[in-house]
Amino acid sequence: MPSLLANKWTKVPVFLLCLFPFGFLVWRSFTGNLGPNQVETLQHTTGDWTLRFLVITLCITPLRKLLKLRDLIRFRRMLGLFAFFYACLHFLTYLGPDQSFDPAAMWKDVAKRPFITVGFTAFVLLIPLAITSTAGWIRRLGGRRWQWLHRLIYISAICGVIHYYWLVKSAVLRPLTYGAIVAALLLWRLGDWLFRRGRSIAVAQKTENASAKV
């Protein structure tokens, strides 16, 4: 498994796999298999896949640490960019069929409707992450600052879940499931951070004690 993850060619099938939902959607569009409300099918499917890719991206770090799979990190950027890709498609299905490509109407809607506002926020927050996803930008920003910036994905994922939750009329089971998964992934990070902080304090105290004895 580790060697497979380290192999540079593994990215190719992963990429194609990530593209599959899009390909399937295109195929359904051209064969008239989108169901009675084609636009809604496109909106829901692209929205679903945005959330799924956000969740998958957020899984990388915990899995990498828990399973000690160092090379998993190689896939994080691609998965995050796929989340952005599906978010763009999702946004286009809103801007086009819903708002007739009228930016003024869109802004009015974004400002007025909390459900749209959070969805739009989730999308906009992903834009700087996509732009600064290159190695050049990591260098320019410096690792630490880059990392802080990319924690915006936490807020984006939370906004995405709220957007979904506010969309449904009464069937809250699915948005709540996404909510639970995102919550678990963020809580793990908090726990991990507290644990490391505790340990580094302990280490610092130890060294302090040791130096006091000398």
Added chain:
Amino acid sequence: MLIRRKPELTYADVTPKDLYFNRRKFLQAMSLAGAAAFVGKSLLELTAPTRNVFAASKFPNLAKSPFSTTEKQNTLEEVSHYNNFYEFGVDKDQPAKNAQKFRTSPWSVSVEGEVKTKRKFTLDEILKLAPLEERIYRHRCVEGWSIVVPWIGFSFSTIANLVQPTDKAKYVAFESAYDLSQMPESRYAGIQLPYVEGLRLDEAMNPLTLVTVGMYGDSLPNQDGAPVRMVIPWKYGFKGIKSIVKIKFVSKEPPTTWNLANSQEYGFYSNVNPNVDHPRWSQAKERRLGEIFKRATLMFNGYQDQVASLYTGMDLKKYY
């Protein structure tokens, strides 16, 4: 006597030589093209069957209605595969699958409450209460989509006149069938069941208010509310209760399912109104199934002339 003779064939009538020599090839090509078209069509049929829907024998003498719109109708496929019927699942494509085995026979509807003569009608009796009409109505869902459907039924006033509401009757309450053993998916509905709905008596007596027993020339598919449902075309779709088992004339405004679920978002009246938005989305526009871009939503779904007078003096922002 002058005998008109047709002129002899001229040289212009001669089939050109190349065409003459190629006529076999031409025929071959034609049959090939035909075969290809046939195969193509069968393939298309396999991927997207266009069921032949008009079994029209079920209701042979449908009267036409002046209330019908001339707008383009949606297809039976669309109307029967995009349903909100939470008893059979919350996804639009679930009722078409999960309602197939729902038992609609025997069926009876009890009419009770503030009436002079309580009655229990079997479905056969209901079908004979009045001459059945085809009413092609616009149907607007609160979620922002719409369809045009040729319903079959008769005005609700027929039933009211039979049972004779008393002076105390001010509202009509409706109740849907509810049987968990036949509707296991209803556990995830997130709304209180059985589904209940209601109308003010004058709304119920408006000739547009339709007791509906069929669509597209045939009985209602189970997922569309078989065997008998209400259609109130100037109100959001959820007011049109499906699979009715009870009709009760009452003196007070009856509880309604979506209002119970969320009173901020779904009022008792729920008239189609482009000027009163749902708290979470605009109601100014709607998407007709089959179309990409949205169209403007009409006041009272375009039935203003028939129903606006029911609400004179009422603040429709307050009574949404």
